Amino acid sequence: xxRRQFIKNAAMASATVAATRLALxxxxxxxxxxxxxxxxxxxxxxxxxxxxxxxVQVGVKNGKVVAIAGDRKAEVNKGLLCVKGxxxxxxxxxxxxxxxxxxxKGDRFEPIGWDQALEIVARRIFDDPEGFAIYGSGQWTIxxxxxALKLVKAGLGTNNIDPxxxxxxxxxVTGFLxxxxxxxxxxxxxxxxECDVLxxxxxxxxxxxxxxxxxxxxxxxxxxxxxxxxxxxxxxRTSEHCQHHLLFKPHTDIAVANGILHLxxxxxxxxxxFVEKHCRFRADSDPATLQGKxxxxxxFKRRLAEYTPERVQQISGVSAQxxxxxxxxxxxxxxxxxxxxxxxPNQHTRGTAINTLIHAVHLLSGHxxxxxxxxxxxxxxxxACGTVREVGTLAHALPGGLVVSQAEDRKKAEKLWNLPxxxxxxxxxxxxxxxWRRFSTPKDEGGTINTVWVQVTNPxxxxxxxxxxxxxxxxxxxxxxxxxxxxxxxxxxxxxLILPSAMWVEKNGxxxxxxxxxxxxxxxxxxxxxxxxxxxxxxxxxxxxxxxGHPGMKDKDGRFLFAMEQGGVEVPVWDYRHxxxxxxxxxxxxxxxxxxxxxxxxxxxxxEYVKARGxxxxxxxxxDGTWRETKFRFAGFDDPYVKKGQEFDFYHSTTKDGRAQxxxxxxxxxxxxxxxxxxxxxxxxxxxxxxxxxxMTMRIPQLRRAMPQAYVELNxxxxxxxxxxxxxxxxxxxxxxxxELPAWIEGRGAPPPGTVFVPFFDESLPINRVTLDAHDPxxxxxxxxxxxxxxxxxxxxxxxx
Amino acid sequence: MxxxxxxxxxxxxxxRRRAALAALRADERLTLGEPTGNHLPLIAETRRxxxxxxxxxxxxxQPGVRFVDVVSVDMSDExxxxxxxxxxxxxxxxxxxx
Ligand code: SF4
Numbered sequence: 039x040x041r042r043q044f045i046k047n048a049a050m051a052s053a054t055v056a057a058t059r060l061a062l063x064x065x066x067x068x069x070x071x072x073x074x075x076x077x078x079x080x081x082x083x084x085x086x087x088x089x090x091x092x093x094v095q096v097g098v099k100n101g102k103v104v105a106i107a108g109d110r111k112a113e114v115n116k117g118l119l120c121v122k123g124x125x126x127x128x129x130x131x132x133x134x135x136x137x138x139x140x141x142x143k144g145d146r147f148e149p150i151g152w153d154q155a156l157e158i159v160a161r162r163i164f165d166d167p168e169g170f171a172i173y174g175s176g177q178w179t180i181x182x183x184x185x186a187l188k189l190v191k192a193g194l195g196t197n198n199i200d201p202x203x204x205x206x207x208x209x210x211v212t213g214f215l216x217x218x219x220x221x222x223x224x225x226x227x228x229x230x231x232e233c234d235v236l237x238x239x240x241x242x243x244x245x246x247x248x249x250x251x252x253x254x255x256x257x258x259x260x261x262x263x264x265x266x267x268x269x270x271x272x273x274x275r276t277s278e279h280c281q282h283h284l285l286f287k288p289h290t291d292i293a294v295a296n297g298i299l300h301l302x303x304x305x306x307x308x309x310x311x312f313v314e315k316h317c318r319f320r321a322d323s324d325p326a327t328l329q330g331k332x333x334x335x336x337x338f339k340r341r342l343a344e345y346t347p348e349r350v351q352q353i354s355g356v357s358a359q360x361x362x363x364x365x366x367x368x369x370x371x372x373x374x375x376x377x378x379x380x381x382x383p384n385q386h387t388r389g390t391a392i393n394t395l396i397h398a399v400h401l402l403s404g405h406x407x408x409x410x411x412x413x414x415x416x417x418x419x420x421x422a423c424g425t426v427r428e429v430g431t432l433a434h435a436l437p438g439g440l441v442v443s444q445a446e447d448r449k450k451a452e453k454l455w456n457l458p459x460x461x462x463x464x465x466x467x468x469x470x471x472x473x474w475r476r477f478s479t480p481k482d483e484g485g486t487i488n489t490v491w492v493q494v495t496n497p498x499x500x501x502x503x504x505x506x507x508x509x510x511x512x513x514x515x516x517x518x519x520x521x522x523x524x525x526x527x528x529x530x531x532x533x534x535l536i537l538p539s540a541m542w543v544e545k546n547g548x549x550x551x552x553x554x555x556x557x558x559x560x561x562x563x564x565x566x567x568x569x570x571x572x573x574x575x576x577x578x579x580x581x582x583x584x585x586x587g588h589p590g591m592k593d594k595d596g597r598f599l600f601a602m603e604q605g606g607v608e609v610p611v612w613d614y615r616h617x618x619x620x621x622x623x624x625x626x627x628x629x630x631x632x633x634x635x636x637x638x639x640x641x642x643x644x645x646e647y648v649k650a651r652g653x654x655x656x657x658x659x660x661x662d663g664t665w666r667e668t669k670f671r672f673a674g675f676d677d678p679y680v681k682k683g684q685e686f687d688f689y690h691s692t693t694k695d696g697r698a699q700x701x702x703x704x705x706x707x708x709x710x711x712x713x714x715x716x717x718x719x720x721x722x723x724x725x726x727x728x729x730x731x732x733x734m735t736m737r738i739p740q741l742r743r744a745m746p747q748a749y750v751e752l753n754x755x756x757x758x759x760x761x762x763x764x765x766x767x768x769x770x771x772x773x774x775x776x777x778e779l780p781a782w783i784e785g786r787g788a789p790p791p792g793t794v795f796v797p798f799f800d801e802s803l804p805i806n807r808v809t810l811d812a813h814d815p816x817x818x819x820x821x822x823x824x825x826x827x828x829x830x831x832x833x834x835x836x837x838x839x
Numbered sequence: 840m841x842x843x844x845x846x847x848x849x850x851x852x853x854x855r856r857r858a859a860l861a862a863l864r865a866d867e868r869l870t871l872g873e874p875t876g877n878h879l880p881l882i883a884e885t886r887r888x889x890x891x892x893x894x895x896x897x898x899x900x901q902p903g904v905r906f907v908d909v910v911s912v913d914m915s916d917e918x919x920x921x922x923x924x925x926x927x928x929x930x931x932x933x934x935x936x937x
Contacts (some may be wrong), residue, residue, distance in 0.1 A: 042842075045913045046870070046882055049844035052910045053880030054872050057846045060908070061876035097913070107844075107911035117910055121895050124843070124909040252848070255906045259848050259877040279905075727892070744892040 052107060056117045059110075060256045082109055082651065083559035084549055085123040086542045087729045089176075089417035090114060090247045091551025092123050093651045096543055098562050103127035103543065112651040114227060114555070120248035122729055125738045129542065130563070132525055132737030136538035137567025147536065152568060152578075152614070158535055160582030162489045162518055163194070167588075169481075169488035171198035171473055175495040176206065176419030176426050178572065179547040180556070181626035183425035185576040185600070186493065187437065192455045193580060193590040193599050197442055197467035198487065200433045202495040203419060203426035204470035205502075208817035209384040210415040211427055213393020216320075216328050216816075217401075217699050220439060220637055220690035221427050224671040225376070225412025226553040226654055230254050232410030233376035235265045235367055239396055240291060240382015240823070244276040245726040245786075247380070247416055247552075255279060267364070269294060269356075270382065271721060271823070272751075272795055273788035282360065285790055288719050288824040289708040290354035292388060295395035296705065297350035297361040298368055300342045302402055307369030309404025313700070316686050317401050318693055321702040328390070328816050329692050333702065341702045353705055368403040374410030375400070380418060381723065385822040389814040391703035398700045407673040407686055417552045418730070424550015424557075428639060428655075429630060433467035438633030442466055447636075454632055456593040469818035471811050474501055477517060478510035491520040493572050494539070498529040499731040499804050502820040503811040505775045508532075522572055527733045528801045539572050540565035546623040548647065554654045554668075558647035561618070573626065574617050581612035637690065638679045672698075708824060709812045712792065716772060716826035718756070719793040722809060723823075725786070728799035736799065748800035749782040752829070753791045757783045760831055767832035770796065772825055775807035778832050794829060798822075843891050844910035847879045850903045859903025868894065877905075 078097040085092045093112030097105030106127045110117035139155035140147035163170045172186050178201070190199040214221045230236065230253050243251040257264050266280040269291065277283040286294055302308040319338040323331040333341075347358030367373060377400065383392040397413050405411040417423055430437045440447035448462040455461075468476055468487065474497065479485030490511075501507045511517045512532050521533040524541045544565040548558045565571075577600045584591035584598050591599050602609050602625050610616050624644040634641045640656040642665040647653065653667040658678045660666050670676040672688050680687040681696075688698045712719055727745040728735040735741045750770055752762065762768055764783045769776055779796065789795050796805045810825040847863070849856045856877075863869055863881070868890075872880035885891045891912065898907045 045842050046884070049842050049882045049911050049913065050870070050872050050880060053844035053846050053882065054875075056844075056908065056910045057872070057878035057880040058875045060846060060848070061878045105911070105913045108909070118846070118908040119910070121892055121909060124912050125892070249908070252906050252908050255848060256878075259851075259905070741892060744896055 052117065055110060056108065059116055061260060078105055081560060081562055083543050083562070084420060084551070084557040084652070085119065086126050086129055086420065086734070087122045088247060089419055089422055089552045090250050091420060091549070091553070091555055091557060091652065092119055092249050093557070094119060094123060094126060096127065096562055101563055103130060103563060109651060114551070114652070115249045118249050118252060121727060121744075122735060122741065123249070125741055126542070128738045129734040130544065134526055134737070135566045135569065136524060136526060136530070136536060137569055138538060139568070140536040142534045152570070155535060155537060156578050156582050159491065159520055159579050160586060163579070164583055164586045164588055166488055167194045168196060169486060170194065171200075171467065171477070171487050171490050173470070173473065173490050173492045173495065173497060174199065174201040174431050175493060176201060176203035176417065176422030177494045178421060178425045178431065179549055179623070180421060180424045180429055180630065181548060181623040182493070182573045182576070183421070183429040183431040184437065184626050184630045185573045187429060187431050188455070188599060189576050189580050191436065191442070191462055192451070192457055193583070193588070195461050195463050195590055197433050197463055197465065198473070199431055199467060200470045200473055201426045201431050202470070202497065202500060203422040204432065204819060205385070205500060206381060206418045207384055207415070207422050207427070208819035209386060209389025209393050209814050212328060212390040212814070212817040213397060213415070216330070216390060216394050216692070216701065217397040218672070218688050218690060219692040222423060222554055223412065223414045223552070224407065224673070225414050226669045227253070228669055229376045229410050229412040229414060231257065232374055233264065234373045234410065235267065235375040237267045237269065237375065237377045238276060239269050239377055239379040240271065241378050241380045241416070242270070242274040242276045242723070243378060243416070244279060245274065246418070246724055248726065250416075251276065272790065272793060275726070275786060282363070284356045284360050286354040286356050288721070288793070289386070289388070290705065291383065291392050292395060292703060293345065293350045293353040293705040294356055294361065295392065295399055296342055296345035296703075297347055298365045298399050299395075299402055300345040301347065301362065301365035302369060303339050303342060305365070305369060307365070308402045309371070312404035312406070313402060316688065316697055317700050318697045319702065320699045326815060330701070332693070338700070338702050341704070368399060368405060371404070374408060375405045376410060377413045378416055380416040382823060384415070384819060387709055387812050387814055387821045388703070388706065389819050390816040394701040395703050397698070401698055401700050407670060409670065415552070418724075420551065421549035423552060423554065424548065428550055428634070433469050433473075436462070436633070437630055438635070438639055439637035440633065450636065451633070456595065458594045461590065470501070471507065471813055471818060471820060474507040474511070478507055478514070480514050481516060485514070488516055489518045489520065491522070492529055493522040496527040496529045496731040496733055498527070498532050499798065499801050499806060502806055502809040502822060503774050504804065504806045507811060522575055523733070524569065525733050525737060527731070528804070537575055538567065538569040539575070540569050544569070545571040546621060548623060548627060551652070555652035556641055556647060556655060557652035558644070570614055571617065573622060574611070574614055577622070578612045578614070708821070710810055710824075710826050712826045716828045717792070718827050718829055720770070720772065720808065720825050720827040721789070721793060721795045721823050722798050722805050723795065725797045725799060728797070730799065731801055732799035733801070736801070745799070747780065748797050748803040748805065749780050749785070750829070751785055751787050751789050751795040752781050752783050753789050753793065754783050755791050756829075757781060760829060762831050767834050769830050769832050770794065770808060770827050772808040772810070772827045774810070777803060777805060777808055778834070779803050794827065841885050841887060841891050841912060843883045843912045845881050845883055845895070846908045846910060847881065847898065847904055848906040848908070849874070849877045849879055850905055851877065852903075855903035859901055862901055
């Protein structure tokens with residue numbers, strides 16, 4: 039058979055299997071094998087892009103990725119992919135891959151050797167360890183994040199490390215911690231297959247987590263009844279699928295949640311038995327702390343008294359009738375309700391508050407812990423959970439949920455790392471906004487961070503208010519920016535030293551998705567030129583520091599921090615020629631794994647992940663030697679850590695009595711609101727075709743052409759007043775900066791009057807010159823979803839390409 | 840040439856389904872398979888993979904089409920043709936686009 043016909047047959051076979059599976063909700067009678075494409079070898083990997091964590095099969099031929107197929111064995115996506123996942127292989131092959139270390143010389147970059155590059159980095163650190171910070175990412179693999187954390191916390195004895203995930207899910211973390219005493223969702227994606235009602239709080243999964251969303255749409259197609267409710271600030275592609283679209287005024291989701299709580303109490307439809315047995319009530323303390331203070335049920339009820347449906351309607355714009363509709367649903371015991379949220383509640387100056395309130399609505403109504411009854415936050419990045427939240431690459435954290443502020447936790451870490459007592463610092467490092475502020479402030483004015491090493495992220499475009507947080511650093515003497523990346527991103531172009539990195543299947547990797555699922559893959563192709571693994575770069579710098587005599591690079595027996603042996607002989611993994619002599623990922627992971635049992639986040643041995651399409655923690659060894667994952671935490675029927683005979687057990691309860699905390703959080707106005715001078719709300723976000731700042735997807739010609747440029751969505755009535763039509767250039771201006779970009783009216787999303795939306799994928803149109811760096815007091819996560827802007831028609835007239 | 844395997848979720852409404860099926864049949868880039876319930880497997884053949892994405896975007900807006908899932912893509916011809924660039928190209932930070 040002709041090769042082409044082979045490929046067509048394979049594609050049709052895959053699509054037919056997927057269609058049958060979607061239609062019937064199960065495998066067809068004979069699950070088939072991989073597409074029989076001639077000359078192509080296949081292996082599994084998670085998709086490089088979003089936090090859904092779909093698995094793909096990667097087809098490799100002649101050392102290149104040539105084909106991608108959805109992985110039918112993967113529970114997450116059951117063989118399906120979205121348009122980004124479908125093109126993930128091409129992310130490797132942009133024309134301008136970085137292939138050599140480059141050192142800035144004035145306005146130009148000069149290629150240098152790796153040895154010189156490592157020497158420069160190590161010298162900067164050696165000379166000023168306190169002034170050095172690593173800024174990482176939820177796209178770091180688990181071993182990469184672990185190596186970075188160990189270098190900083192175990193080696194340098196500082197906590198100067200924070201990730202871009204601070205910008206996307208830190209409020210989800212503080213929400214979980216304040217409610218359950220331990221991070222990450224109790225439920226999982228299986229809830230989407232079981233729920234009767236799915237509520238999306240400021241979330242657009244049809245574009246941001248499309249494969250997850252299609253799981254729900256498919257249930258409907260099979261005739262199942264699922265009610266979809268979108269609670270948001272603009273109409274999106276998700277809204278089109280929902281029976282109810284509740285439009286709220288920006289920031290007032292807190293009032294909406296309080297309205298539901300109020301009615302549950304007033305009508306007595308809350309789950310009294312669940313609450314009395316498993317919950318306590320809390321409110322903000324003075325001074326405010328993450329744990330707040332305990333209040334009784336009566337006090338909780340009294341505080342909520344003012345949130346009548348009519349009052350909530352006044353604050354939020356959501357009708358009293360819709361508030362009652364939501365309370366009716368939560369008041370029913372016969373329904374299963376899942377809530378999903380992502381950036382809406384997280385990128386919020388009251389992010390911790392709204393996160394805890396969504397949990398509160400579920401806990402008070404008892405919609406918790408049965409399959410389909412779950413408050414579940416989603417993440418945007420493929421390993422925001424695995425690397426940032428679990429490994430703990432945050433300024434205050436240690437691996438496995440330990441924190442630097444607890445002496446006991448530091449001791450545990452020092453013991454596992456075999457460090458002298460006192461090596462791990464108890465002083466948290468600067469969080470992201472603070473880190474960059476210090477880097478963008480002269481040393482003599484308190485700018486204590488002088489060297490930043492960025493890996494796998496693009497802060498020049500993704501930080502808020504970049505005019506203040508990023509750009510000044512490029513003009514201040516003595517500030518040195520090191521960037522490890524695969525493409526010359528805006529951050530790389532602003533760097534002093536660029537280190538070329540390997541990406542995705544050019545290296546071994548492990549990540550953790552939104553549902554606590556840890557995933558693994560092997561290197562399949564070689565990186566271009568001299569591009570090298572990020573974990574190797576970290577280990578090689580640590581070795582240089584060791585050679586320079588930095589005392590922190592040795593454990594208490596004098597061994598190199600990253601020493602790895604094979605058959606009793608040390609393998610020089612810092613020398614790239616030997617990096618793949620052993621599986622460094624597996625070594626780092628096995629070491630990290632020892633931390634995960636402290637907070638019941640147990641991970642299985644590396645080899646278990648090689649066999650699986652990911653496993654959800656805690657993964658616990660069974661008497662027969664097999665490893666069992668956990669789908670529903672804190673629920674007696676599934677979680678092995680729940681005390682025998684108990685239906686629920688919040689075993690990390692902050693009140694140490696197995697109970698979760700139901701929070702009261704008052705509505706408070708946002709820090710910046712539209713006024714006569716800046717009359718519009720600005721919301722920023724993503725689009726289906728592009729991922730984050732577009733450094734990968736804008737280099738995939740197919741995706742770039744489908745969505746070539748950022749734009750501003752305007753409401754037609756506003757556009758009319760401004761005399762703007764689609765394609766006209768408009769100037770968008772806040773108190774911090776301005777940007778000129780084309781208008782799109784009645785485009786994909788529909789903002790209500792007085793609101794505009796701009797996506798942030800386009801490096802050439804950086805909307806974060808305009809956004810606000812105000813952040814949540816607990817999570818320190820900034821609010822990219824709302825600030826005040828004005829809009830005017832530009833004098834220039836350049837049509838949108 | 841790029842060959843993609845897709846699954847389209849069709850609308851419940853018979854009128855809209857019929858309209859969607861007629862429109863899909865008329866598109867010569869598509870070969871339709873046998874539907875199971877509302878789910879229609881099909882393959883799309885486009886001259887370049889980039890047209891595949893545009894096609895999917897169009898399919899999303901087609902009345903009677905509820906959702907488009909992607910199952911596989913083969914672009915080996917395209918990569919062998921040398922587009923996009925080979926993995927050996929040398930990075931140049933002044934180069935703004937790929
Ligand atoms: S939904 Fe996310 S993980 Fe899945 S294919 Fe799309 S981008 Fe990749």
